[in-house]
Amino acid sequence: DVKVTQSSRYLVKRTGEKVFLECVQDMDHENMFWYRQDPGLGLRLIYFSYDVKMKEKGDIPEGYSVSREKKERFSLILESASTNQTSMYLCASSLRQGRNTEAFFGQGTRLTVV
Amino acid sequence: AQKITQTQPGMFVQEKEAVTLDCTYDTSDPSYGLFWYKQPSSGEMIFLIYQGSYDQQNATEGRYSLNFQKARKSANLVISASQLGDSAMYFCAMREQYNFNKFYFGSGTKLNVKP
Secondary structure (H helix, E strand, O other): OOOEEEOOOEEEEOOOOOEEEEEEEOOOOOEEEEEEEEOOOEEEEEEEEEEOOEEEEOOOOOOEEEEEEEOOEEEEEEOOOOHHHOEEEEEEEEOOOOOOOOOEEOOOEEEEEO | OOOEEOOOOEEEEEOOOOEEEOOEEOOOOOOEEEEEEEEOOOOOOEEEEEEEOOOOOOOEEOOEEEEEEOOOOEEEEEEOOOOHHHOEEEEEEEEEHHHOOEEEEOOOEEEEEEO
């Protein structure tokens, strides 16, 4: 059974804290994604990685960074958490090549910054 | 510009009736894929159906079909014989081949199926 696993389902952090959200996939996928999901705004791409150590900014990268040291793991870092980063965060992975290459999602992390 | 546009924030449908969820997209890549996902209240993202830009026929998967109109850049999802379990958020997504197969999602449509 294919899997994308996010390290936490729920997180509560304080303003100014450094926050790490971890994502691991077991499908040997090249592509990994971090999305933020807010009501009425859908899924917005924060960062994208197409290979180890390679990353590209998405639509809303401000206040976030990422790390991909190993193919299976993609971390999202909030350098100094703020209340406007309270949201649902979804990690996904997919093959880089191929026709019907759907994205597989983790269960999501609901982050609350207080 | 928005890559994916879903103009229906919420929709209601009577059980056993068909419903169409709208999606339009914007790309200059000749090779792309279009996807629909379902997100129930539990939060998981469930892949429903795929349509490739070069596919001649509309995709179908059980009660789901995709009404693909390439010239109009639309990829509407049709759910036939709606069931109560179809109540969920539905997201349209696009992947562009020239862009490392990066996925873009729309804002979603909340479907409520009434008994």
